[in-house]
Amino acid sequence: MTSSLDGGPVHPATYDHGGGVRSLRVPIPDNPLGHTLVYVVDTDRGPVLVDTGWDDPASWGALTAGLIACGTSVTELYGVVVTHHHPDHHGLSGAVREASGAWIAMHAADGAIVRRTRATRPARWYAYMTDKLVAAGAPEEHVAPLRTARRRALPGLSPVLPDREIEPGELLDLPGRRLRAIWTPGHTPGHVCLHLEEDHPDRLPGHGRLFSGDHLLPGITPHIGLYEDPDDATVTDPLGDYLASLERVGRLAVAEVLPAHQYAFTDAPSRVRELLRHHEDRLADLRELLAEPLTPWQLAERMEWNRPWEQIPYGSRNIAVSEAEAHLRRLVKLGHAEAVTGSDPVTYVAA
Structure with missing residues (x-):
């Protein structure tokens, strides 16, 4: 393996993680992430993709x-487990199903987003995005392109x-495998991690491996x-969901994490603590910024x-x-x- 820009290892195009698990680097066009790590899990009925x-x-x-380099092919796939609906994870699922007949599994909350995305006309989405940005305090020069682009088809x-x-x-x-779904909302409402409840092939200490998306x-x-339904006024708390999900994953104490980007790593509890501290610090910083009333746009700036x-x-x-x-x-x-009562667009201030 080589090293990435952040000092971590980079797997080659295909990599054998042992125990009937391999990863493939699938490129993401024009994206600094570079690629998605797609995992191939051997089962008694044929390979399953994560x-x-x-x-x-x-x-x-x-x-x-x-897949051919791994000794199989797309036509032999038995199923696809989608960690979440984003296009760098779910984009090729349809082509895989068409080529193989494989089933596709996804959490219901992200499945609902997929259905809504398919059913909503582009003009509705442009109108919704325009209204959301105006309410957030975006300047007119930022919103104007959305007003003129409403009738344009949205790709992908x-x-x-x-x-x-x-x-x-x-x-x-x-x-032939023990792969348990762990619901981890936050990044998306239906994000799932997948806990492979089997001994680590290299006998690393911990409880199995985690496909963490x-x-x-x-x-x-x-x-x-x-990720909100334009026709649903429910006020969600995705960051709260994410932080609670992090703690839940940390308690699994897995031997190794197999993420969808970058590289595999150990000591998941330590990484969870780092992320919890990061968000705690960020919330404290934002509270300081809110010493004066700010719109969401001004806060983002x-x-x-x-x-x-x-x-x-x-x-x-x-x-x-x-x-x-x-x-x-x-x-x-x-x-x-x-x-702040009566502000339009609405501003927020530290309490």
């Missing part, structure tokens, strides 16, 4: 070539429907934003990102504002911030 990768010809080529918004719903705590249909990564803090706000691309600013709102909701729920 995630599939981005829907792109080069990604499909990498997936099919990787026809993800395939799953065949099966993943029930939290269930042992999944992998004959994007929930637990060795050197990246996953995005925590809002002042938050610490991986680059200055002026260098953040248009689409990434929308994601940043969504994350700012998720943090605001957590602060409000904890009683550490409150909305």
